[in-house]
Each structure stands twice: as structure tokens, then as C-alpha cells.
Amino acid sequence: MRPTAPHGSGDGSGRPDAGEGDTPTRRSVRRVDAVRLLLGASYLLGALVHVLLGLRAPETYAEFADLTPWAAYGEAWRAFVVPNLGVLQPLVVLFELTVGLALLVRGRAVRAGHAGGAVFQLALVPSGPWGVINLGLAAVHTASLRASYPASAVDLVRRRSSGRRPLPDGNTR
Numbered sequence: 001m002r003p004t005a006p007h008g009s010g011d012g013s014g015r016p017d018a019g020e021g022d023t024p025t026r027r028s029v030r031r032v033d034a035v036r037l038l039l040g041a042s043y044l045l046g047a048l049v050h051v052l053l054g055l056r057a058p059e060t061y062a063e064f065a066d067l068t069p070w071a072a073y074g075e076a077w078r079a080f081v082v083p084n085l086g087v088l089q090p091l092v093v094l095f096e097l098t099v100g101l102a103l104l105v106r107g108r109a110v111r112a113g114h115a116g117g118a119v120f121q122l123a124l125v126p127s128g129p130w131g132v133i134n135l136g137l138a139a140v141h142t143a144s145l146r147a148s149y150p151a152s153a154v155d156l157v158r159r160r161s162s163g164r165r166p167l168p169d170g171n172t173r
Contacts, residue, residue: 032147033156036103043100047093054089067128110149117141
């Protein structure tokens with residue numbers, strides 16, 4: 001049992017004690033897992049959006065070329081992406097599905113998902129006014145490469161719903 005301060009969390013923040021099992025390491029593990037779950041879900045949702053756009057509004061892809069602040073990127077988009085949309089759009093769907101699922105499993109697959117996500121986000125930086133967001137997401141993916149991922153998303157949800165806390169090594173107490 002870790003000693004606690006009589007008033008507050010003992011870390012000088014004035015927050016109440018979070019409990020004996022809620023160490024900074026555990027909180028950071030939960031944050032890392034929350035980030036990867038959110039990213040994984042967003043890639044799966046992105047794949048669905050690309051399917052819907054491909055079926056209902058494929059002309060939307062051509063309009064992306066008008067949003068980029070770099071003329072060369074817009075020209076390359078019109079010259080390469082738009083004419084090859086029938087091949088490239090399904091590849092983007094598969095890529096986003098793969099990254100999303102990789103982020104939701106465990107171990108090296110999660111790191112591979114983060115690496116793929118970082119490269120993908122960097123490639124999107126010049127695509128439009130949201131490039132700063134893509135750069136930030138690439139940074140989050142890159143920072144997340146250092147973590148270990150011993151538990152899958154299913155394991156994390158099961159442990160959370162059962163009231164057991166996941167430990168840094170993926171076990172519960």
C-alpha cells in the first residue's frame with residue numbers, strides 16, 4: 001500500500017485522493033488506452049464515411065483539391081487521385097479499417113497501427129485547412145509508439161465494466 005497524504009492527493013494539486021490504486025502510472029496508462037480507443041474508433045468511422053462518400057457522393061473527392069493551400073498538391077490530386085478514385089478510395093477504406101482494428105487489438109499490432117496512422121496523417125497535412133489537426137494527430141500517434149499495449153480494447157472494456165482496474169502490465173488486481 002502506498003502512503004497517502006492526510007489531505008488531498010499528496011501531489012500538491014489539492015485534488016482529493018483518487019485511491020490507493022490510482023497512481024500517476026495507472027492514470028497515464030488509462031490515458032494512453034483512452035487515446036488509442038478513440039483513435040481506433042475514429043479510423044473505423046472514417047472507413048465508414050469513405051464507403052458512404054464513395055456510394056453517395058464520389059464527387060466530393062474532386063472538391064478536396066480546391067481546399068488545399070498548395071496549388072501543386074491540388075493539381076496532383078486532380079491528376080492522380082480523381083481519375084483513379086475507383087481503386088484509391090477502396091484502398092483508403094481498407095487502410096483505415098486496418099489501422100482502426102490494429103489500434104484495438106494488443107501488442108505490436110497497436111504500434112503498427114500508430115505508425116501507419118502517423119504516416120497517413122502526415123500525408124494529409126497539405127490536403128486542406130485542417131492540416132494542423134493532421135499534424136497534431138501524427139504527433140499523438142508518434143508519441144504513442146513508446147507505450148506498451150498488453151490488453152486489447154475488448155479486455156479493457158470488460159475490465160472496466162467489471163470494476164477491475166487494468167494494471168500497467170495488462171493484468172487486473
